[in-house]
Amino acid sequence: MSVPPRLLPWPGPSGQRSYLLTDYGDSHLSRLADEMEEVQLAMGTELLDHAADMLEDRKAGGLEFRFLSARLCEALRDVLRVAESRGGRLAAPGGEETEPEGRLAADAGTAE
Template sequence: MVTAKPRLLPWPGPAGQPSYLVTDGSESHLSRLADEMEEVQLETGAELLDHAANMLEDRRLSALELRFLSARLSEALRDALRVAESRGGRLPEADDDEATPDKS
């Protein structure tokens, strides 16, 4: 049986469009590769954020360096948002009874 919701992969397709994986629910090689890539993307983003904080303390930072830093931070944010969307899309749907708090 194929899962109803395709998994958004952490890399874009050839033309920059979203890429999806449809599986039968079992863990495939491509699924494990996507998990590993997500971890690398999130770790890279965290390291870049630390690096950016250090760079921004230097008042002699050139406009070129700031543009480069901004581009890398934008890429890291795009990756993190794609990971969040992918993981959020794989969360189980909440039942209406579970989504509504008990008012008793």
């Protein structure tokens, strides 16, 4: 049984999407990707908590909010990549694995 390519939680060297091609889901790189996803989700949660606190702080200025907005955008980008990756690995109705939506183009890096 072949496992569909896994979208990794980090971009390739040129910012392109990176995929893991393997016939088993418990490789070293697969476990590293799982750990990275957990870190990204935890960081997003912490950043969201910080944003809530900052919104209540009347002394926070424009520069702080610009910085916060940039970090929130990064966190959202990470969380969306994690969601897409995990969604691509869910079993479709009927037990078949889902395939990524044609994103294994020449610009997509692969690992392992």
